[in-house]
Amino acid sequence: MRREVKVDPVSLASGAVIAALGALLLVDSAGGLHLSLGWMAVVLTAAVGAIFMLSGLLGGSGGKNPE
Amino acid sequence: MNDDTPIMPGPEADEPTAPTEPQPPAPDEAPTSEQPDEGRDRPRRLLRSSSDRVIAGVAGGLGDYFGVDPIIFRIGFVLSILFGGLGALAYLLLAVFVPTDGDPDAAQRLGGRLQGTGFWRAVGLVIIGILAIGGLFGLAGGAAFAVALGWGVPTAIVIIVIGALLALLAFRGGARWLIPPAVALAIGGGVAAAANLDFRGGIGERTYNPTSVASIPADGYRLGVGRLVVDLRDLNWQQYRVVDLSTSLGAGQSNVFVPKRVCVVATTHVGAGESEVAGDVNSGADVNHSVGTGASAAPRLVLDSSVDMGQLRVINSDNADINTPGYGPGPLHVDTAPQRAAEARACAAK
Numbered sequence: 112m113r114r115e116v117k118v119d120p121v122s123l124a125s126g127a128v129i130a131a132l133g134a135l136l137l138v139d140s141a142g143g144l145h146l147s148l149g150w151m152a153v154v155l156t157a158a159v160g161a162i163f164m165l166s167g168l169l170g171g172s173g174g175k176n177p178e
Numbered sequence: 179m180n181d182d183t184p185i186m187p188g189p190e191a192d193e194p195t196a197p198t199e200p201q202p203p204a205p206d207e208a209p210t211s212e213q214p215d216e217g218r219d220r221p222r223r224l225l226r227s228s229s230d231r232v233i234a235g236v237a238g239g240l241g242d243y244f245g246v247d248p249i250i251f252r253i254g255f256v257l258s259i260l261f262g263g264l265g266a267l268a269y270l271l272l273a274v275f276v277p278t279d280g281d282p283d284a285a286q287r288l289g290g291r292l293q294g295t296g297f298w299r300a301v302g303l304v305i306i307g308i309l310a311i312g313g314l315f316g317l318a319g320g321a322a323f324a325v326a327l328g329w330g331v332p333t334a335i336v337i338i339v340i341g342a343l344l345a346l347l348a349f350r351g352g353a354r355w356l357i358p359p360a361v362a363l364a365i366g367g368g369v370a371a372a373a374n375l376d377f378r379g380g381i382g383e384r385t386y387n388p389t390s391v392a393s394i395p396a397d398g399y400r401l402g403v404g405r406l407v408v409d410l411r412d413l414n415w416q417q418y419r420v421v422d423l424s425t426s427l428g429a430g431q432s433n434v435f436v437p438k439r440v441c442v443v444a445t446t447h448v449g450a451g452e453s454e455v456a457g458d459v460n461s462g463a464d465v466n467h468s469v470g471t472g473a474s475a476a477p478r479l480v481l482d483s484s485v486d487m488g489q490l491r492v493i494n495s496d497n498a499d500i501n502t503p504g505y506g507p508g509p510l511h512v513d514t515a516p517q518r519a520a521e522a523r524a525c526a527a528k
Binding site for chain 1: 371
């Protein structure tokens with residue numbers, strides 16, 4: 112008998128987006144990159160927009176593995 | 179509580195006639211002029227008027243209830259709006275929670291719904307919402323502050339860990355409540371990093387008034403948050419024909435004062451805000467501003483200045499008070515034409 116695993120795709124995708132933002136901030140703070148305020152605004156808006164879009168598209172209950 | 183329940187105290191409409199209500203005169207009792215007519219058609223409960231109304235019939239209803247001309251209440255509401263606006267709030271509450279004397283209108287239906295769901299519950303939800311939004315702003319500000327204090331790498335690591343945790347928790351049913359705080363942290367940290375916010379120079383107001391070039395620090399003046407004022411008008415400009423100066427401010431206002439006859443050659447950068455050099459104004463995000471480039475006139479100030487977030491002002495004026503509103507932290511917009519003219523004359527001089 113297979114164990115049922117609930118996956119919340121919104122949390123999964125949002126976590127990936129937020130981790131990517133953190134990585135960008137890490138590179139910027141370490142001096143490997145310098146994003147201007149304008150480009151950072153674009154990146155942040157895109158990230159927030161992606162989270163909203165994913166929430167809208169996948170916003171139902173988490174998926175389930177078939178038995 | 180149904181929709182028709184009044185908020186204001188008073189007997190219910192279906193109550194038996196109150197004993198204080200004027201009784202019709204007995205057949206053998208002639209009406210006299212002493213008998214008050216106050217009770218003629220005055221309602222026993224406060225209702226909004228459906229016939230005498232300008233907006234929602236509140237003033238009309240109050241006029242009927244108190245037996246006075248509704249215009250008095252209308253004037254009172256308008257005056258109270260002009261003096262603080264409390265009257266508008268009172269009018270709104272009365273419009274929503276006091277029923278009409280006719281068919282229920284939209285305001286009454288809204289009031290009924292609020293009462294049906296529990297008014298205090300609704301108020302509680304609004305307060306919780308405000309606190310939650312305030313908390314998110316606090317998180318964003320905290321992340322920005324941390325990055326501005328030089329803790330960009332630890333802040334980034336915290337955001338990555340939260341993102342990874344969110345992704346891992348997705349396999350345990352999800353933790354969507356973590357998304358808003360994580361996004362707030364990322365936005366605050368990201369904006370601070372992109373704007374190069376640097377609060378390490380301290381916080382407060384710093385005023386410098388050097389009287390010799392030797393007293394100007396080689397690496398210039400620096401402040402984290404607040405107001406940075408450098409007044410160069412006491413320098414002997416006949417002796418120091420060309421003065422180099424650099425200033426750096428994280429967030430706030432940076433002012434440099436020079437005499438009117440000094441030519442300013444400036445290269446400035448403002449992450450977000452306004453740069454005003456000798457009357458020449460440039461504003462927005464990532465503002466790179468150059469003024470007087472190539473001028474060789476003397477006396478001359480060669481300025482390299484930056485403000486991460488806020489306002490930079492270089493002011494050519496012999497008599498401007500550093501605390502005078504307009505030159506200080508007061509209104510941002512002053513007449514800049516005289517400064518531009520002074521700058522043009524100073525830089526054209528040989």
